[in-house]
Amino acid sequence: MSDKKKQDRASWAAIAVLVILAAGVALFFVMRDTEAADRAGTRVFICAETLKEFDHRVQPGEHVPVLSPETGRATGYPAEGCFWTKLPNGEWGYKSEPTYVLLNKYQGKDGPTLCPDCGREVVPHNAQKLPKRSERDKARAAAGGS
Numbered sequence: 001m002s003d004k005k006k007q008d009r010a011s012w013a014a015i016a017v018l019v020i021l022a023a024g025v026a027l028f029f030v031m032r033d034t035e036a037a038d039r040a041g042t043r044v045f046i047c048a049e050t051l052k053e054f055d056h057r058v059q060p061g062e063h064v065p066v067l068s069p070e071t072g073r074a075t076g077y078p079a080e081g082c083f084w085t086k087l088p089n090g091e092w093g094y095k096s097e098p099t100y101v102l103l104n105k106y107q108g109k110d111g112p113t114l115c116p117d118c119g120r121e122v123v124p125h126n127a128q129k130l131p132k133r134s135e136r137d138k139a140r141a142a143a144g145g146s
């Protein structure tokens with residue numbers, strides 16, 4: 001075999017490796033996007049009887065309360081995420097991992113629902129009432145982050 005042919009074979013092998021790597025990378029991104037979509041369709045529910053959290057993906061046409069794996073009955077209600085926290089200096093801050101709270105109305109209780117973590121009132125679609133970015137930055141700075 002001539003050196004030229006060996007070189008050709010080597011470069012084809014290199015191209016083949018690159019193609020396989022590219023396919024692998026593409027597959028990785030496709031899989032990752034699918035997982036993200038899966039997570040997006042899944043939200044946290046709380047069983048009104050056991051007060052345990054569970055992940056549930058709402059199906060088209062499904063109504064609240066949903067079937068709770070804790071009771072085996074329709075006692076699951078969507079949890080509201082509270083992203084607030086009380087900072088050591090007494091100010092309100094932002095946390096990235098919410099505390100999940102079951103609204104009082106789902107438990108047949110009157111009055112505002114208060115977050116057990118920070119004491120702030122939790123309302124339907126609570127996660128949309130996020131602290132302003134400036135407050136998040138303050139919280140991050142207070143926590144010693146960058």
Ligand SMILES: [Zn+2]
Nearest residue numbers: 082084115118
């Ligand atoms: Zn809270």
